[in-house]
Amino acid sequence: MYSTTGLGSQRFAYLAWNLATLPKAKRIWPPALGLRKSLKATLIHLRRNRNQDDIAEALESSQPTIIRAIATMIPLLTAVLTNITPAAGYLDANGTY
Numbered sequence: 001m002y003s004t005t006g007l008g009s010q011r012f013a014y015l016a017w018n019l020a021t022l023p024k025a026k027r028i029w030p031p032a033l034g035l036r037k038s039l040k041a042t043l044i045h046l047r048r049n050r051n052q053d054d055i056a057e058a059l060e061s062s063q064p065t066i067i068r069a070i071a072t073m074i075p076l077l078t079a080v081l082t083n084i085t086p087a088a089g090y091l092d093a094n095g096t097y
Contacts, residue, residue, distance in 0.1 A: 005043035015039065018080045019073075026076060030068050033061055041066050042073035 002008050007015065016039055020027070029038035041055050045066075052070070056063045 004048065005040060006047045007043065012039070012043075015077075015080065018084065019076055022076065022080070026079075028072050029076075030065050030072070032065050033059065033069050037061070038069035038073050039077075041069045042077065045070050046074075 005012060016036055019039065020035055027035075029035055033041065037059050041059055041061075044050055044055055044058075045052070052063045052066045056066045059066070
């Protein structure tokens with residue numbers, strides 16, 4: 001999974017868990033894909049800049065569904081990552097990140 005999404009299995013699961021704990025009104029990913037496939041499609045698109053048709057074929061879905069997944073997941077990822085990404089002041093100045 002790392003080669004396509006940039007995240008190992010544990011980090012992917014942690015990110016999916018954080019998205020699943022959002023208030024119900026914000027959980028609007030396409031039901032045809034579900035949370036995990038919507039997240040995977042979005043991360044593949046952001047990391048690899050792959051064509052939506054290619055992502056749809058790989059995930060056995062349609063291109064419009066992939067577009068909806070990406071469009072709805074990016075704001076959700078922004079909200080979740082804002083809460084779990086450390087600010088520069090909390091990082092060790094001598095550390096490598």
